[in-house]
Amino acid sequence: MPGLLRGMARVAVVSGTATAVSNRVSRRQSERWAAQEPAPYAEQQAPPPAAAPAANGESRVEQLKALGELKAQGVLTDAEFDAEKARILG
Numbered sequence: 342m343p344g345l346l347r348g349m350a351r352v353a354v355v356s357g358t359a360t361a362v363s364n365r366v367s368r369r370q371s372e373r374w375a376a377q378e379p380a381p382y383a384e385q386q387a388p389p390p391a392a393a394p395a396a397n398g399e400s401r402v403e404q405l406k407a408l409g410e411l412k413a414q415g416v417l418t419d420a421e422f423d424a425e426k427a428r429i430l431g
Contacts, residue, residue, distance in 0.1 A: 404429050 405426065412422045 401429055 408417070408422060408425050408429070411417045412419075417425070
């Protein structure tokens with residue numbers, strides 16, 4: 342019986358140590374990844390390039406269509422869309 346008890350105690354110690362080490366490694370890795378995590382997409386995104394000034398009414402329509410497509414694709418936010426639309430329309 343003492344040998345069985347000693348064996349069970351050894352397994353418990355080894356298992357507890359392995360769990361503690363594994364948790365510590367996981368915690369360190371998550372801290373490193375959090376420190377290396379890039380900024381959210383909205384902060385990385387460069388503002389869209391300004392469109393060329395409209396020479397006539399037809400190019401305004403084309404610019405507005407292109408602007409609408411960019412908004413539909415999710416490239417522009419509502420605020421950016423409104424600002425560009427106001428700039429195009431004068």
